[in-house]
Amino acid sequence: MLNYNFKTNSLKMHKRGLSAVIATVLLIMLTVGAVALIAGVIIPFVKNQLDTSKKCFEVIDQISIVQGVYTCYNSSNTEIMIKRASKNFELKGFLVSLSNKSSSQVYRIYNNSETSGVRMHSGEQILKIPDIGGAYTYRFLSSGDYVSVAPILEGDLICKEISENIPSC
Numbered sequence: 001m002l003n004y005n006f007k008t009n010s011l012k013m014h015k016r017g018l019s020a021v022i023a024t025v026l027l028i029m030l031t032v033g034a035v036a037l038i039a040g041v042i043i044p045f046v047k048n049q050l051d052t053s054k055k056c057f058e059v060i061d062q063i064s065i066v067q068g069v070y071t072c073y074n075s076s077n078t079e080i081m082i083k084r085a086s087k088n089f090e091l092k093g094f095l096v097s098l099s100n101k102s103s104s105q106v107y108r109i110y111n112n113s114e115t116s117g118v119r120m121h122s123g124e125q126i127l128k129i130p131d132i133g134g135a136y137t138y139r140f141l142s143s144g145d146y147v148s149v150a151p152i153l154e155g156d157l158i159c160k161e162i163s164e165n166i167p168s169c
Helices: 015-058
Strands: 002-005 010-013 061-067 078-084 091-099 105-109 119-120 137-139 146-152 162-165
Touching: 002 015, 002 061, 061 146, 061 162, 078 146, 105 137
Parallel strands: none
Antiparallel strands: 002 010, 061 078, 078 137, 091 105, 091 146, 119 137, 146 162
16 A cells, blocks of 8 residues: 655655565465475475386286196205296396295396306206296295295386295106
């Protein structure tokens, strides 16, 4: 609000009105800054997490541990047959965890690679992962009566594991 002072021949402004305008402008700037932060940081982060979850969701029930004569353990080693279902997806390898009452071992199995303490059922040191619809048996040089197998996808993304008890041989 403007006031004319006749003694000094000047206009005066009341400071109360100006404070409210400045506060409103500051609140608008704060809101715009918060929206920019959300749009620039949080939305890409959430989108990335959703893409990761989508990749893992596609491989649910596509890896299985085949129970039978090729999946068992004894006092010195463990054999596990891992089967891949018929759905096509980029499988880079497996993360296998063997456990017993006193210890636990974790192995990473990649295609055409060697991993200490793991052999193919045939005795080969070069490990292979199953093709679509196929299965391979792996021999671990440690004993375990409980196994967990998690698929490893491109970018070393490890998805939810499947776990089962293993019978003795």
